[in-house]
Amino acid sequence: MVKHVIPKNLQDALNHLYQGDYHVIAGGTDLMIQKRNSADLPPLFHSNMLYLINLEELKYVMKDEAQIKIGSMTSLETLLHHKDVPELLKEVIKEMASPGIRNMATLAGNIANASPAGDSLVPLYLLDAIVVLASTNQTRYLPIEKVIIGPRKTVIQANELIKEIIIPIPHFTQTSWVKVGGRFADAISKVSFAGAVTVSEGIITDFRIALGAVYMTVIRNRAFEKSYKDLSVEELKNQLPQILTRYQELIKPIDDQRSNKNYRNQVASNLITDFIQKI
Amino acid sequence: MIKFKLNGKDVEVNLDPSSRLLDVLRNHFNLTGPKEGCGEGECGACAVLVDGRIIHSCCFPLANVADKEVTTIEGFSETKRYQALADAMLEEGGSQCGICTPGMMIAAESLLTQNPKPTDEEIRIGISGNLCRCTGYNMIVKAIQKASKKGDGLW
Numbered sequence: 001m002v003k004h005v006i007p008k009n010l011q012d013a014l015n016h017l018y019q020g021d022y023h024v025i026a027g028g029t030d031l032m033i034q035k036r037n038s039a040d041l042p043p044l045f046h047s048n049m050l051y052l053i054n055l056e057e058l059k060y061v062m063k064d065e066a067q068i069k070i071g072s073m074t075s076l077e078t079l080l081h082h083k084d085v086p087e088l089l090k091e092v093i094k095e096m097a098s099p100g101i102r103n104m105a106t107l108a109g110n111i112a113n114a115s116p117a118g119d120s121l122v123p124l125y126l127l128d129a130i131v132v133l134a135s136t137n138q139t140r141y142l143p144i145e146k147v148i149i150g151p152r153k154t155v156i157q158a159n160e161l162i163k164e165i166i167i168p169i170p171h172f173t174q175t176s177w178v179k180v181g182g183r184f185a186d187a188i189s190k191v192s193f194a195g196a197v198t199v200s201e202g203i204i205t206d207f208r209i210a211l212g213a214v215y216m217t218v219i220r221n222r223a224f225e226k227s228y229k230d231l232s233v234e235e236l237k238n239q240l241p242q243i244l245t246r247y248q249e250l251i252k253p254i255d256d257q258r259s260n261k262n263y264r265n266q267v268a269s270n271l272i273t274d275f276i277q278k279i
Numbered sequence: 280m281i282k283f284k285l286n287g288k289d290v291e292v293n294l295d296p297s298s299r300l301l302d303v304l305r306n307h308f309n310l311t312g313p314k315e316g317c318g319e320g321e322c323g324a325c326a327v328l329v330d331g332r333i334i335h336s337c338c339f340p341l342a343n344v345a346d347k348e349v350t351t352i353e354g355f356s357e358t359k360r361y362q363a364l365a366d367a368m369l370e371e372g373g374s375q376c377g378i379c380t381p382g383m384m385i386a387a388e389s390l391l392t393q394n395p396k397p398t399d400e401e402i403r404i405g406i407s408g409n410l411c412r413c414t415g416y417n418m419i420v421k422a423i424q425k426a427s428k429k430g431d432g433l434w
Contacts, residue, residue, distance in 0.1 A: 002297075004342060006296065028340045029338050032299065033319045036318065039315060040302050040306060042299070042302075051342040099333055099407070100389075101320050101338075101408060103333060104334050104335070186320075186321045
């Protein structure tokens with residue numbers, strides 16, 4: 001018999017995770033559908049469930065000089081209307097699902113679900129987000145790309161939960177977000193792109209690109225990015241063909257019901273080109 | 280045992296906490312205003328308010344409603360705000376076959392509570408999670424706009 005537990009507080013939740021095998025559920029917008037049963041019947045959960053969404057101590061947005069800390073159970077809709085949330089992340093959330101889903105869904109859910117097409121993951125990669133994993137015996141601070149290791153695969157241990165997401169306060173001179181989907185609301189991305197650049201007196205001091213839905217995880221390559229630092233904007237633009245060739249090697253999209261390899265490849269290249277041309 | 284407030288009354292249920300709120304409302308409480316359209320959060324026919332905000336009850340586990348306040352279209356229909364919206368929907372022809380209407384009304388209420396004077400664009404975003412199979416969106420947007428103006432002060 002599967003157990004269902006609504007923990008009283010964070011400590012209670014951690015104790016349950018420590019003592020037994022529980023599956024954490026937040027807003028439920030992915031899990032409830034993935035485990036959907038016939039009409040009128042509860043979903044087919046095969047493990048014990050731990051319901052975290054109403055833990056008030058995990059609902060907050062805090063900002064200091066260097067970073068923004070987001071409690072893991074804060075809804076996307078709350079983030080969308082919060083003054084301290086980076087604009088780029090808000091731009092992305094605005095195009096995710098619809099108000100009713102955003103009132104339930106969380107960044108933590110998007111991370112734990114680890115879909116290659118998870119929209120919020122793209123800006124989180126781009127912004128160097130840190131995922132805080134808590135358990136009774138330790139707290140781990142991991143960069144998001146170390147948390148997600150493949151489609152639906154994360155390094156989150158059975159006794160851990162996502163407690164917080166930390167985002168260093170960005171200072172870019174230009175950012176870009178493009179979601180290519182079937183419609184504005186409720187669409188799962190065919191391809192998604194986030195870019196950010198800092199230009200100081202004509203010189204690139206920070207250059208970042210993240211792509212979603214074109215590989216097993218979000219693509220971000222810091223080695224590539226580093227090699228474009230200290231170039232002038234013109235030098236960067238002149239390197240566009242080489243940049244595209246390099247990124248093409250990372251982009252390994254699949255064919256599915258939403259799109260196909262060729263389209264995704266071409267659109268990803270077009271989005272990189274457009275971003276660089278507009279710097 | 281899960282306790283919550285349903286349409287203004289305290290209720291307690293002893294059901295599987297993973298049950299979809301939609302099934303609990305329809306089968307246990309006989310509230311059939313929320314309907315199952317797609318069953319995967321895309322159509323909004325199952326929309327209800329939780330603490331005044333729209334959610335899709337087809338992908339909302341019962342456990343998540345503990346100690347919250349749920350308002351279905353039945354509960355909302357006892358308010359003046361509902362009447363203002365219903366009148367506007369009638370006048371503008373915002374309800375055709377009617378299956379999306381409860382969800383549209385819930386979406387409108389959730390939007391107007393947060394933003395009493397929305398632009399047309401904001402209304403379209405507000406109802407973006409609700410599908411109208413008659414495609415009567417323009418009339419629905421006009422109706423919500425009308426309710427917002429005529430019902431001045433209600434939201």
